Amino acid sequence: MSAIKIERLTKDFGRGKGIYDMSFQIEQGEVFGFLGPNGAGKTTTIRHLLGFLKPQSGHATILGMDTWKKPKEVQKHLGYLPGEIAFPNDMKGMQFIEYIARMRKLNDLSKAKRLIEMFEFDPNADLKRMSKGMKQKVGIICAFMHDPEILILDEPTSGLDPLMQARFIELIRNEKKAGKSILMSSHLFEEVEGTSDRIGMIKGGRLISVIDPKDISNAENKTYKIEFLNAEDFVSMQSEVFLIKEAKPEHNQLIIDISDENINELLLALSMRKVRFISEIKHTLEEHFMGYYEGGNNHVQ
Incomplete structure (x- = not known):
């Protein structure tokens, strides 16, 4: 059974906006890069996987569960990092992490603490005073700390400096070794090429190519x-x-x-x-x- 499977998924918002007849699958233990410019349909595809949007036709499944019909069951197995993160202004970094942990009924914060150390994050800083890069670190910690089977990451290194980008790539490689299945949406070529087993390219809401990055260098x-x-x-x-x-x-x-x-x-x-x-x-x-x-x-x- 594929970890993620999308079959002929279509959502037409009009005026050429949306996704059309989208089909691909991600196997267990695979990192799948989702590459395309802003507005190409990457985030719309991800919202279907999260159960936020109902497809006009086609369907999406995660671990065999329909993402629109069983969103709560699907969410139990997911770690999600959105492209734009909205935080409350009245919390410190650690307070928010603990809040998300309680929502997930997570009692063991040992992985969160390892990620805090890995990304050199100050958990006592106020969220409202954090830079874009600092807020991105909070999002990464919250997406990974409960050790999910499936990770869906939308522009995951946005705002991170080169050192932290390298740490993130190290994290992705470690998660892959642990058997996690990862969909990573990005418009950064180096990020996708350095981590992905396969790469799907999207243009105008349509999947135009799925390639193995090794095939490019070995052409x-x-x-x-x-x-x-x-x-x-x-x-x-x-x-x-x-x-x-x-x-x-x-x-x-x-x-x-x-x-x-x-x-x-x-x-x-x-x-x-x-x-x-x-x-x-x-x-x-x-x-x-x-x-x-x-x-x-x-x-x-």
Whole structure:
């Protein structure tokens, strides 16, 4: 049984806003990155998983339970970090954490205390005086402290400095090792690529691609930057049959795309010319994502 399963989920708010025919599933122990710009439909999808919205068609289940029909049962197994957190103004950080713990009937705060230490959080500070980053730490602690089976995280590192972002990634990896299933919505490529087993890309409320990030770095097509010692070799190389993505005559540089099976032909051509250097340009998740957005591809791969 999948930890999270969404089947043909549709919620049309009109004027192109909403989600349409959304389908994907997250297996137990898997981190699923949900990538897209603001307004693409990530939060709307999450609200369906939390039981806050009723779908027009399709359905969503968590641990086999319909999220609209059994929201209370589903909530018992969830840790949720919203994209925008609203806090009361009359509490200190620890008072709020204890309040959430009581709501969850949680008596053991040992994990909360470990997270307070991990994120160097001052629990005695007033919520109303906290920075965005401090409030985000409160949200993270409340989402993780009851050790839930399923974690749904909406823009989880918003407001965190680079050190705390690194601590958060460490936390995600530890939770994954413990067998937790995690949906992490974000628009930050490095965050998603560094933690996810699979990544779903959303555009205009539709899922356009689901990929394994390892497939990007291990792609058969490679890109190389080559700089020649003289203009003659730079010019003559362009008469070869390789796909040239970019030429920089002021530096005698070429950017060439080539498949693994043709690498020997490239090396042979370069052996007949004077080369200053050759380096591989690694393909990135951002490049893959922008290819879908700029290329107008709207089909799940």
